[in-house]
Structures are given as structure tokens and as C-alpha cells.
Amino acid sequence: MSIERVRRHIDEHREEALDMLKDLVRQPSVSAQDKGVKECAQVLADLLRRLGIAAEILPTATQPIVFGEIVRDAAAYTLLCYGHYDVQPPEPLDLWQTPPFEPAVRDGRLYGRGTGDNKGQLIAHVLAAHAWLEAAGGPPINLKFVFEGEEESGSPSLAGFIRGQKSRLAADLVYISDGGLHPSGAPTISLGNRGILGLTLVARGADRDNHSGNKGGVAPNPVWMLVHLLSSMVDPTGRVLIEGFYDHVRPIGATEQRLLATMDYDPKAFAATMGLETLPMDGPTYWTRIMLEPYCNINGFLSGYVGPGSKTIIPSTAECRLDIRLVVDQTTADILTKVRRHVAKVDPRVQVLARGFGTMEASRTAPEHPAVGVIADAIRRCRGVAPAIDLASGGSLPNAVWPSVLGVDHIGVPYANADENNHSPNENLSLDRFYDGIHVSAEVFRALGDAAARGALPRRAAR
Amino acid sequence: MSIERVRRHIDEHREEALDMLKDLVRQPSVSAQDKGVKECAQVLADLLRRLGIAAEILPTATQPIVFGEIVRDAAAYTLLCYGHYDVQPPEPLDLWQTPPFEPAVRDGRLYGRGTGDNKGQLIAHVLAAHAWLEAAGGPPINLKFVFEGEEESGSPSLAGFIRGQKSRLAADLVYISDGGLHPSGAPTISLGNRGILGLTLVARGADRDNHSGNKGGVAPNPVWMLVHLLSSMVDPTGRVLIEGFYDHVRPIGATEQRLLATMDYDPKAFAATMGLETLPMDGPTYWTRIMLEPYCNINGFLSGYVGPGSKTIIPSTAECRLDIRLVVDQTTADILTKVRRHVAKVDPRVQVLARGFGTMEASRTAPEHPAVGVIADAIRRCRGVAPAIDLASGGSLPNAVWPSVLGVDHIGVPYANADENNHSPNENLSLDRFYDGIHVSAEVFRALGDAAARGALPRRAAR
Structure with a gap:
């Protein structure tokens, strides 16, 4: 043979x-x-x-x-x-x-x-x-x-x-x-x-840092803008609140359900590899979240003074970097449009910059x-x-x-x-x-x- | 004489x-x-x-x-x-x-x-x-x-x-x-x-940064913890939502009202000193906010990677610095207690550190x-x-x-x-x-x- x-x-x-x-x-x-x-x-x-x-x-x-x-x-x-x-x-x-x-x-x-x-x-x-x-x-x-x-x-x-x-x-x-x-x-x-859409959100208040005593209450604070915008985008459980975000997410079929249930999973061992005590979820949930559900991640946030001591300022700008992990049938172009629409509705002062780092479907x-x-x-x-x-x-x-x-x-x-x-x-x-x-x-x-x-x-x- | x-x-x-x-x-x-x-x-x-x-x-x-x-x-x-x-x-x-x-x-x-x-x-x-x-x-x-x-x-x-x-x-x-x-x-x-209460909020997820693709959806993200905690503390208009926060704020009397109305105010000129185009409020509102109302300010926020390029991580920690400006009859001790109680209720994973910088009544x-x-x-x-x-x-x-x-x-x-x-x-x-x-x-x-x-x-x- x-x-x-x-x-x-x-x-x-x-x-x-x-x-x-x-x-x-x-x-x-x-x-x-x-x-x-x-x-x-x-x-x-x-x-x-x-x-x-x-x-x-x-x-x-x-x-x-x-x-x-x-x-x-x-x-x-x-x-x-x-x-x-x-x-x-x-x-x-x-x-x-x-x-x-x-x-x-x-x-x-x-x-x-x-x-x-x-x-x-x-x-x-x-x-x-x-x-x-x-x-x-x-x-x-x-x-x-x-x-x-x-x-x-x-x-x-x-x-x-x-x-x-x-x-x-x-x-x-x-x-x-x-x-x-x-x-x-x-x-x-x-x-x-999963696909990835990389974004940067930039909020601007005044064109300079202001004294938080002398101006606190009248000058806009860009960190608060981002906090309220972000909390309108994702709920505390991680569910994305942007209109139409889940429109194209493919339903999980019977074969997938069966495979998810048989996948290797150990909450303690898996948690240890990422620096956690344990994971508060079962195996199918764990694998579904990673493989079959989108996730909106914040990978960086910077505003104001973060060095030793303190500086009582209202920062002039705040920047937050997102990478949104997408699942099949979602597209980066569609999600970008929906994010932009959401931001324009909730706080049009915030800029959405599409940063090209590894954007993939x-x-x-x-x-x-x-x-x-x-x-x-x-x-x-x-x-x-x-x-x-x-x-x-x-x-x-x-x-x-x-x-x-x-x-x-x-x-x-x-x-x-x-x-x-x-x-x-x-x-x-x-x-x-x-x-x-x-x-x-x-x-x-x-x-x-x-x-x-x-x-x-x-x-x-x-x- | x-x-x-x-x-x-x-x-x-x-x-x-x-x-x-x-x-x-x-x-x-x-x-x-x-x-x-x-x-x-x-x-x-x-x-x-x-x-x-x-x-x-x-x-x-x-x-x-x-x-x-x-x-x-x-x-x-x-x-x-x-x-x-x-x-x-x-x-x-x-x-x-x-x-x-x-x-x-x-x-x-x-x-x-x-x-x-x-x-x-x-x-x-x-x-x-x-x-x-x-x-x-x-x-x-x-x-x-x-x-x-x-x-x-x-x-x-x-x-x-x-x-x-x-x-x-x-x-x-x-x-x-x-x-x-x-x-x-x-x-x-x-x-x-006004008085001042300086605080630092620290959120911790895993004990190391994690890959936002491989772990996104299962590992906790401390920036999201702070975003949801902060948005539960202050609404988009700046009003503080912490229970009892305004309990001791002294009502504005007739003399104060009269003085507020006569105080020097020019929205364009005042805005220019802080780097804004104009101020969307009248004089009494401006002065009331600065002199007679408390304000919760974020003066610094740091998490994850914020250097050139990008790093698709779930950050292990996020830190946010607040200075809360208080008005007469509010006390830093009472407000600190109320902040701690609020945080313990909304997200006990977040630490509240009282930083002594210029805490004043x-x-x-x-x-x-x-x-x-x-x-x-x-x-x-x-x-x-x-x-x-x-x-x-x-x-x-x-x-x-x-x-x-x-x-x-x-x-x-x-x-x-x-x-x-x-x-x-x-x-x-x-x-x-x-x-x-x-x-x-x-x-x-x-x-x-x-x-x-x-x-x-x-x-x-x-x-």
C-alpha cells in the first residue's frame, strides 16, 4: 500500500x-x-x-x-x-x-x-x-x-x-x-x-489642565466623559449595549453545543494560567465566551497625572484604547459604524479613532x-x-x-x-x-x- | 482724629x-x-x-x-x-x-x-x-x-x-x-x-496582564470595574449619586442668592482663562457650582499600555485618583465613610485608598x-x-x-x-x-x- x-x-x-x-x-x-x-x-x-x-x-x-x-x-x-x-x-x-x-x-x-x-x-x-x-x-x-x-x-x-x-x-x-x-x-x-477591531477613544475638555478647586464644577472633565460613554457601551456583565452589535452573531448550533460540553476545562488550572484563584463559570460557558462571543476590551487608559504624589487638576484630555473581539459574520466595518453611531448619539465630543493595529475579520x-x-x-x-x-x-x-x-x-x-x-x-x-x-x-x-x-x-x- | x-x-x-x-x-x-x-x-x-x-x-x-x-x-x-x-x-x-x-x-x-x-x-x-x-x-x-x-x-x-x-x-x-x-x-x-478629600481607587483583575484574545470574556478587566463603579458614583451632569452625599450641604440663603447675582461674570472671558470657547451657564450658576456645591473630580487615570503602538492585553490593574471638593458642613470623614460604603456595595473588589494629599475641611x-x-x-x-x-x-x-x-x-x-x-x-x-x-x-x-x-x-x- x-x-x-x-x-x-x-x-x-x-x-x-x-x-x-x-x-x-x-x-x-x-x-x-x-x-x-x-x-x-x-x-x-x-x-x-x-x-x-x-x-x-x-x-x-x-x-x-x-x-x-x-x-x-x-x-x-x-x-x-x-x-x-x-x-x-x-x-x-x-x-x-x-x-x-x-x-x-x-x-x-x-x-x-x-x-x-x-x-x-x-x-x-x-x-x-x-x-x-x-x-x-x-x-x-x-x-x-x-x-x-x-x-x-x-x-x-x-x-x-x-x-x-x-x-x-x-x-x-x-x-x-x-x-x-x-x-x-x-x-x-x-x-x-475571532476578529479584532482596534479603536482609540479620545475625549477633550479644555485646551489645558485646570485647577480642580478653582474650576471644579464648571470646566468639563474628559475622564467623566469617557466613563459615562464607556458605561453606556458595555454593561457590568460584559454585554455590549451598542445598538445592533449582536445582529450578525451566528447562533450556536447543536454540533457546537456538543463540542463545547466535551472541551477540556478545569477552573482552577485554567485560572492559574492567567493569574486568578479560580473561574466562576463552567466549561461550556468558558469556551463559548472565548470562541463564540464577542468581547469589548479596554487595553489602555490614560488621563491626567499618575506620577508620585498628586496633582489636583481637571485633565485636558483622556484616552482609552479598545480592542473589540468579534465572531464570525460580524465585520469590523459594520461594528466600527455602529460604535461611531453610538458615540455620536451619547457624547459627540468624544473622537473615535480607528487604529489599524492588526484589524482582522x-x-x-x-x-x-x-x-x-x-x-x-x-x-x-x-x-x-x-x-x-x-x-x-x-x-x-x-x-x-x-x-x-x-x-x-x-x-x-x-x-x-x-x-x-x-x-x-x-x-x-x-x-x-x-x-x-x-x-x-x-x-x-x-x-x-x-x-x-x-x-x-x-x-x-x-x- | x-x-x-x-x-x-x-x-x-x-x-x-x-x-x-x-x-x-x-x-x-x-x-x-x-x-x-x-x-x-x-x-x-x-x-x-x-x-x-x-x-x-x-x-x-x-x-x-x-x-x-x-x-x-x-x-x-x-x-x-x-x-x-x-x-x-x-x-x-x-x-x-x-x-x-x-x-x-x-x-x-x-x-x-x-x-x-x-x-x-x-x-x-x-x-x-x-x-x-x-x-x-x-x-x-x-x-x-x-x-x-x-x-x-x-x-x-x-x-x-x-x-x-x-x-x-x-x-x-x-x-x-x-x-x-x-x-x-x-x-x-x-x-x-471648599474642602478637599483625596482618594485613590484601585481595581485588580488577574495578577498579571492577559492576552485579550485568548482570555477576553473570561478574565476580569479592572478598567471596566472602575468604569462601572465611577458611573454609579456620579451622573453625566456631575451630580454625585452616593447615598447621603448631599445630606449636610447648607442650603443657599437669600444673602448668598443676592451676592451670586451680582458677581462678576463673563462667559467668554472666563472660558478663555481655562482654555474653553465659552461657558454654557449663567453667572449665578457658575459661581454656585464653584463656591457652594461639591464636585467629584478625577485627576488621574492609568491602566494597561498607553505607549506607542498597542498591546492587546487585559490589564491586571487600573488606578484612578479622585479629589472631592466639599462645601461647608460636609466633612471629609463623613464623605470618606459614604464613599467606602458605596464602593463596598457596588464593587467590593475595588480598594479605596485615602491618600493624605492636602485633605482639608x-x-x-x-x-x-x-x-x-x-x-x-x-x-x-x-x-x-x-x-x-x-x-x-x-x-x-x-x-x-x-x-x-x-x-x-x-x-x-x-x-x-x-x-x-x-x-x-x-x-x-x-x-x-x-x-x-x-x-x-x-x-x-x-x-x-x-x-x-x-x-x-x-x-x-x-x-
């Missing part, structure tokens, strides 16, 4: 696989600092070609995208594997045990910036494809690879790129491996993420999507344990481009160890996790091919 | 008066830095004795008080003149045209730290008493002088000192000259001030007090114009000690020019204002003596 030969090939070529990952990590590619990104695109494209995969470097207005494909029959089922070859800045350098761009193996892990996030994960798909090419003449489905060079900088060109390359990128599903497994090592499937693939079960089975075959299904992450990722621009669903399967230290010093990828990742990719290709062959998967033509 | 001889004496001894003030200014007395304060007490006591006034230096736990008196008949009407010989720190020194402790006359003003605040004003009373002694054998009333050395540091020992010296300080009225006249040069009488002498008319007449005789009656200043001063500890009313008459630059570089006192001040003091002594003689003034025995 061909999958056996593929597995054997993967196991017999571990050293070469690790060397390829090292080559990739050795090439810095810090998008925030525009350091080595274009050189890394070249290294990656060369690697794909060396492995027998047609590859091109496609420029965008910012950083290039490395595109690769193995298409034997244009009508066959097509999986688009997405990843990013850019990395976070390595600073602070003095906290690294070995230099960030000199990959080093210690205690069964490869250390280096980008090992887990995301070079080791994206190359797992490529190595799985290569194993299929070598051991079975090719994978059982068409594969497309989109590896971008600026995910760590908010993917500014990705949506436009996809829009411009729609037919070339045409696929039946997008597959993403990023982030880490459960701390226990248990595998997970991630079906989406929410996205979610339905848990009933047939590919979810197919991929879960593939993982169980590789890992011996069924993955947990995460309906969405609470945080925000640029995944909405797939359904909204390319018109195709996305499924994520993290390959890295939970303690990969992504974005931190001493980033690493467990070698076990790396090799397992290659196996999972290979198995996923097979499982999707089998399911597509029996007509069990939705196809793009049917959309 | 003896007042004519007193006036002549004042006019003929201007040079000596100025020299005495210069001697006093030359001696640094910075209470905040404990620099020269005790030496200045000695200079001042010596000066009093040289002018024929019995004087003593009375120690307190902190800075000494210079006490002087001219008592011919213990049963006669007694005025206690209060002032302070300590000064603000002179820094920043490079902004002074001439050194702060080297008094210099330029363009009809004496420049130097303390010229206006308060050495030039307190010595005016002493010089007026001296003129009465020289020209008429003594003033027509008993005079007591209490000059403290730490008003600029919040008068920490004053109340205790008065409590310990009650019989020695026994008086029928306290008379205070501090601060400046109206910018137009018009004289004013000040009958009181409100104080007000009734405008119907017979001495108000007597002193107003005296000012009109000296200045040719009747003074405006300020029911209270919006700011806070340590005047409550007089009614609450000594059991006697207080009346303030500022002698300095409005642009005296007190607390700032190039502090100065107009020589005209200085000499006028001596005349006003002399005339006030005569007027109170006349009124007391005809039984028109309340006496301490009658209290």
Missing part, C-alpha cells in the same frame, strides 16, 4: 529533512525589520524545486509570496497549504542560549528563530509531498503551497494577492499548521478565530464540514489519539481571507510543541513534533484523497 | 516699611526643604519686638509659630491676624531675573520669593499696628498675630497648636490676607473655601456676619471702591481650623496684585499694593474698634 511506502520514506529521510529545516532557519527573514525576507523566499523556492515541486516567487507590493504546486489533474481535489516563512524579531538577543539564526539541536529539540513559527510547520507539508512523490509517484490530491513573507507584520498584501490570483489558487480547502498543541501534547484541530469553518472528520481520523491514525476540535481561537489570525476572498474553508492543525516559545527567545521545535508533522501531512493528503474519491467532500464547483 | 495721624505715619514711613519687608524676604524659609524656616522665625520675632509688639517663638512638632500680641484690655474686641512666613521652593532658579532671596525693586514692584506670599501681606498688619502704637498710643482693638512656618507644606501642626493654646489665642475674629486681588485691581473679601463665614460689612466699609474708605464678596473660593485652604478648633469666624482680604506670581519664578508685590495693605489693615482695626464699641459685632463670650 502506497501510504506504507510514504511513511517509510519519511522515517528513512529524517536527517535530510532536519538539514533542510536548518537551512531555512539559518536564513533570517524578519518582516518587521525587512531583514532577509526576500533572500529567504529564494532559499525556500530553491528548496521546493530541489524536492521536485514547481515553485515561483510572486512579488506583492511588500514581501514576495512563494507559490508551489503539484497538479496532476486540474479537476482533482485540491488542498492549498498556507504558511509563512517570515519570523518575529529575535530580540532580546542576550536571552538566547544559542544565536537565533544558528539552528542547534539540544535535548531532542531544534532551537532557532522560526523553527516552530512557522518554518518547521510549513516545510512539513512540503516534505510530506516530497515523500509522496518519491515513494508513490505523487500525492493522491493536488497540492498548492502559499507561503507568505509578512504574516508577522499583519499580512498586509495577502488579501490583494489572493484576489489577483484567484484562479491559480483555486482549491477545495485551505490547510494551515501554526501554533502549538495542547500542553498535554494532545492534538487539536482549529476551525477559526473573524472566520470559522463549520464543525460539520466533512473534511473535519476526515482530518481528525488522519490525525488519530498518526498519533493514536483523536484531536480536540477547537471551534475558534479567542485570538485573531488573518484566516478570513480564505472564505471571504478565495471562497474556500480553512482547517488548522498545529504541529508544534506547546512550549515552542514562538515570539520569544529560545524558540524551538521538538524533533518528534517535526517528524510527526510530516507524517500528519502525508496522512491528511491520503485521507482527503480517499474521501474525495468517494465523493464525501465538498468541491469548489459546488459552492 | 487719630486715624489721620496713623495714616500720615504710614505714608511717612514707607522706606522703613519696605526695608523691613526686604529683611524678611532676604531670609530664606522654604518649609518643603526645611531651609531657613527656624532662622526666619527669629528674624520675624525680632522685627515684632523692635516695633514694640510682645512676641514669642512657640515650637510645634514641626516648624515654630511666631506669636505676637498687643492686648491693652483683655475684655476688649480682639482680632487675630493669621499669616505664614514660610515660602514655596524658589526653583527653577534660572527663570528668575534677580535671585529669589535678594529682594530687588523694579518698576514699582518688589521682587523676591515670599514678597506677596505671604511676607508682604502679614507684615502689613504688623506695620499698621506699629503705626497705631506710634501715632495713637495703640490700636483701638486687641491684636494677636499667628504667623506659621509651614502653610506651604499643608499646615500639619496648626490645628494641634491652636487646640493647645486656645485661651491664649482667644479672639473675636480671624483676619487673613493672602492671595491676590481681582485682575482688574478691584478688592475682594473672601469668606471661605471646607469653611465659610456667613455673608451676614456683621464684620463683613464693617470690613467692606473700611476697604471702600481706603480704596474708594466697595469690595466684591466671594462667598468661598473653589480651592482648598486650611481655614477650617478657625471655626472648628478655635471657635471663631474668619474673613480674608487679599492684598497682593493679581500677577504676584506666587509659587512661580519672579514672585513680586506691587509697592502700591503693599502700602495700601498697611492702610487697609489700619483702617480695618479702626472700623472693628468702632463697631465693637457700639456693640455691633458678635463677641466670643456670646458664642
Whole structure:
């Protein structure tokens, strides 16, 4: 059976696989600092070609995208594997045990910036494809690879790129491996993420600070403006009071309810990870709030004098920063309009500034999507344990481009160890996790091919 | 007539008066830095004795008080003149045209730290008493002088000192000259001030900042706690919602209503001084709010990240600083209790810290007090114009000690020019204002003596 030969090939070529990952990590590619990104695109494209995969470097207005494909029959089922070859800045350098761009193996892990996030994960798909090419003449489905060079900088060109390359990128599903497994090592499937809308509210009173004795009662105080505006926006339970805010929130279906009830939850242990004694809620409530409900967060507030001693002033300005986490079917544009309308009604003196930090749309693939079960089975075959299904992450990722621009669903399967230290010093990828990742990719290709062959998967033509 | 001889004496001894003030200014007395304060007490006591006034230096736990008196008949009407010989720190020194402790006359003003605040004003009373002694054998009333050395540091020992010296300080009225006249040069009488209660509210969520995506909706956000607590404390019009907050606010009487209606007010001009376009209220409302109504002010608010860019966190703590301005008959202790009770009811997670910065009680002498008319007449005789009656200043001063500890009313008459630059570089006192001040003091002594003689003034025995 061909999958056996593929597995054997993967196991017999571990050293070469690790060397390829090292080559990739050795090439810095810090998008925030525009350091080595274009050189890394070249290294990656060369690697794909060396492995027998047609590859091109496609420029965008910012950083290039490395595109690769193995298409034997244009009508066959097509999986688009997405990843990013850019990395976070390595600073602070003095906290690294070995230099960030000199990959080093210690205690069964490869250390280096980008090992887990995301070079080791994206190359797992490529190595799985290569194993299929070598051991079975090719994978059982068409594969497309989109590896971008600026995910760590908010993917500014990705949506436009996809829009411009729609037919070339045409696929039946997008597959993403990023982030880490459960701390226990248990595998997970991630079906989406919340969106984020970043805002700053600025209230202005007088054009200077005033004496709170001499003017207290007659001069307007901008902190009070924000306090009353904010309390009109969100109630003490966290429910947002802005008209129409919940209009498009998708009702929670039966499958979601079932999955929520089975999700891992321990109020004491979970509370401890965030610095609390316990959590006053049950598991389904906890997960519903993070994955399926929006939340309006205040991440910063500044007004007046906050240094040592005191200053009895009426401050001239007050500023408050919000990040509103949105769920699927809500859009940042609609919510921004509603926030502006609310503020204009309650206190038009307050300015609403849309700050572009990581504004992203929410996205979610339905848990009933047939590919979810197919991929879960593939993982169980590789890992011996069924993955947990995460309906969405609470945080925000640029995944909405797939359904909204390319018109195709996305499924994520993290390959890295939970303690990969992504974005931190001493980033690493467990070698076990790396090799397992290659196996999972290979198995996923097979499982999707089998399911597509029996007509069990939705196809793009049917959309 | 003896007042004519007193006036002549004042006019003929201007040079000596100025020299005495210069001697006093030359001696640094910075209470905040404990620099020269005790030496200045000695200079001042010596000066009093040289002018024929019995004087003593009375120690307190902190800075000494210079006490002087001219008592011919213990049963006669007694005025206690209060002032302070300590000064603000002179820094920043490079902004002074001439050194702060080297008094210099330029363009009809004496420049130097303390010229206006308060050495030039307190010595005016002493010089007026001296003129009465020289020209008429003594003033027509008993005079007591209490000059403290730490008003600029919040008068920490004053109340205790008065409590310990009650019989020695026994008086029928306290008379205070501090601060400046109206910018137009018009004289004013000040009958009181609002009190101040300084508080800090601290809300704590988790013991660390959390990711607002991964934890947003389940981890508590301390900014939201403060927003909801604060909006339950004060409504959007500024009315305080804390139970019992207005219990002791004294109703506004007919005399106050009449005075409020006649007080100087120009919405555009007043707005300009505080950095606003205009004020959306009439004069009586403006003055009522500042003088006769309490106000709950937020002078500082800090939480989370407020630097460049953004940080999508749920902050672990939020802090808000309040100064509550109180009016007469409200007390800081009662209001603190009521704030604590309110917070305990609405959100017991929030801590209320009583920060001691300048906590002071409100104080007000009734405008119907017979001495108000007597002193107003005296000012009109000296200045040719009747003074405006300020029911209270919006700011806070340590005047409550007089009614609450000594059991006697207080009346303030500022002698300095409005642009005296007190607390700032190039502090100065107009020589005209200085000499006028001596005349006003002399005339006030005569007027109170006349009124007391005809039984028109309340006496301490009658209290």
C-alpha cells in the first residue's frame, strides 16, 4: 500500500529533512525589520524545486509570496497549504542560549528563530509531498503551497494577492499548521478565530489642565466623559449595549453545543494560567465566551497625572484604547459604524479613532464540514489519539481571507510543541513534533484523497 | 482724629516699611526643604519686638509659630491676624531675573520669593499696628498675630497648636490676607473655601496582564470595574449619586442668592482663562457650582499600555485618583465613610485608598456676619471702591481650623496684585499694593474698634 511506502520514506529521510529545516532557519527573514525576507523566499523556492515541486516567487507590493504546486489533474481535489516563512524579531538577543539564526539541536529539540513559527510547520507539508512523490509517484490530491513573507507584520498584501490570483489558487480547502498543541501534547484541530477591531477613544475638555478647586464644577472633565460613554457601551456583565452589535452573531448550533460540553476545562488550572484563584463559570460557558462571543476590551487608559504624589487638576484630555473581539459574520466595518453611531448619539465630543493595529475579520469553518472528520481520523491514525476540535481561537489570525476572498474553508492543525516559545527567545521545535508533522501531512493528503474519491467532500464547483 | 495721624505715619514711613519687608524676604524659609524656616522665625520675632509688639517663638512638632500680641484690655474686641512666613521652593532658579532671596525693586514692584506670599501681606498688619502704637498710643482693638512656618507644606501642626493654646489665642475674629486681588485691581473679601478629600481607587483583575484574545470574556478587566463603579458614583451632569452625599450641604440663603447675582461674570472671558470657547451657564450658576456645591473630580487615570503602538492585553490593574471638593458642613470623614460604603456595595473588589494629599475641611463665614460689612466699609474708605464678596473660593485652604478648633469666624482680604506670581519664578508685590495693605489693615482695626464699641459685632463670650 502506497501510504506504507510514504511513511517509510519519511522515517528513512529524517536527517535530510532536519538539514533542510536548518537551512531555512539559518536564513533570517524578519518582516518587521525587512531583514532577509526576500533572500529567504529564494532559499525556500530553491528548496521546493530541489524536492521536485514547481515553485515561483510572486512579488506583492511588500514581501514576495512563494507559490508551489503539484497538479496532476486540474479537476482533482485540491488542498492549498498556507504558511509563512517570515519570523518575529529575535530580540532580546542576550536571552538566547544559542544565536537565533544558528539552528542547534539540544535535548531532542531544534532551537532557532522560526523553527516552530512557522518554518518547521510549513516545510512539513512540503516534505510530506516530497515523500509522496518519491515513494508513490505523487500525492493522491493536488497540492498548492502559499507561503507568505509578512504574516508577522499583519499580512498586509495577502488579501490583494489572493484576489489577483484567484484562479491559480483555486482549491477545495485551505490547510494551515501554526501554533502549538495542547500542553498535554494532545492534538487539536482549529476551525477559526475571532476578529479584532482596534479603536482609540479620545475625549477633550479644555485646551489645558485646570485647577480642580478653582474650576471644579464648571470646566468639563474628559475622564467623566469617557466613563459615562464607556458605561453606556458595555454593561457590568460584559454585554455590549451598542445598538445592533449582536445582529450578525451566528447562533450556536447543536454540533457546537456538543463540542463545547466535551472541551477540556478545569477552573482552577485554567485560572492559574492567567493569574486568578479560580473561574466562576463552567466549561461550556468558558469556551463559548472565548470562541463564540464577542468581547469589548479596554487595553489602555490614560488621563491626567499618575506620577508620585498628586496633582489636583481637571485633565485636558483622556484616552482609552479598545480592542473589540468579534465572531464570525460580524465585520469590523459594520461594528466600527455602529460604535461611531453610538458615540455620536451619547457624547459627540468624544473622537473615535480607528487604529489599524492588526484589524482582522473573524472566520470559522463549520464543525460539520466533512473534511473535519476526515482530518481528525488522519490525525488519530498518526498519533493514536483523536484531536480536540477547537471551534475558534479567542485570538485573531488573518484566516478570513480564505472564505471571504478565495471562497474556500480553512482547517488548522498545529504541529508544534506547546512550549515552542514562538515570539520569544529560545524558540524551538521538538524533533518528534517535526517528524510527526510530516507524517500528519502525508496522512491528511491520503485521507482527503480517499474521501474525495468517494465523493464525501465538498468541491469548489459546488459552492 | 487719630486715624489721620496713623495714616500720615504710614505714608511717612514707607522706606522703613519696605526695608523691613526686604529683611524678611532676604531670609530664606522654604518649609518643603526645611531651609531657613527656624532662622526666619527669629528674624520675624525680632522685627515684632523692635516695633514694640510682645512676641514669642512657640515650637510645634514641626516648624515654630511666631506669636505676637498687643492686648491693652483683655475684655476688649480682639482680632487675630493669621499669616505664614514660610515660602514655596524658589526653583527653577534660572527663570528668575534677580535671585529669589535678594529682594530687588523694579518698576514699582518688589521682587523676591515670599514678597506677596505671604511676607508682604502679614507684615502689613504688623506695620499698621506699629503705626497705631506710634501715632495713637495703640490700636483701638486687641491684636494677636499667628504667623506659621509651614502653610506651604499643608499646615500639619496648626490645628494641634491652636487646640493647645486656645485661651491664649482667644479672639473675636480671624483676619487673613493672602492671595491676590481681582485682575482688574478691584478688592475682594473672601469668606471661605471648599474642602478637599483625596482618594485613590484601585481595581485588580488577574495578577498579571492577559492576552485579550485568548482570555477576553473570561478574565476580569479592572478598567471596566472602575468604569462601572465611577458611573454609579456620579451622573453625566456631575451630580454625585452616593447615598447621603448631599445630606449636610447648607442650603443657599437669600444673602448668598443676592451676592451670586451680582458677581462678576463673563462667559467668554472666563472660558478663555481655562482654555474653553465659552461657558454654557449663567453667572449665578457658575459661581454656585464653584463656591457652594461639591464636585467629584478625577485627576488621574492609568491602566494597561498607553505607549506607542498597542498591546492587546487585559490589564491586571487600573488606578484612578479622585479629589472631592466639599462645601461647608460636609466633612471629609463623613464623605470618606459614604464613599467606602458605596464602593463596598457596588464593587467590593475595588480598594479605596485615602491618600493624605492636602485633605482639608471646607469653611465659610456667613455673608451676614456683621464684620463683613464693617470690613467692606473700611476697604471702600481706603480704596474708594466697595469690595466684591466671594462667598468661598473653589480651592482648598486650611481655614477650617478657625471655626472648628478655635471657635471663631474668619474673613480674608487679599492684598497682593493679581500677577504676584506666587509659587512661580519672579514672585513680586506691587509697592502700591503693599502700602495700601498697611492702610487697609489700619483702617480695618479702626472700623472693628468702632463697631465693637457700639456693640455691633458678635463677641466670643456670646458664642
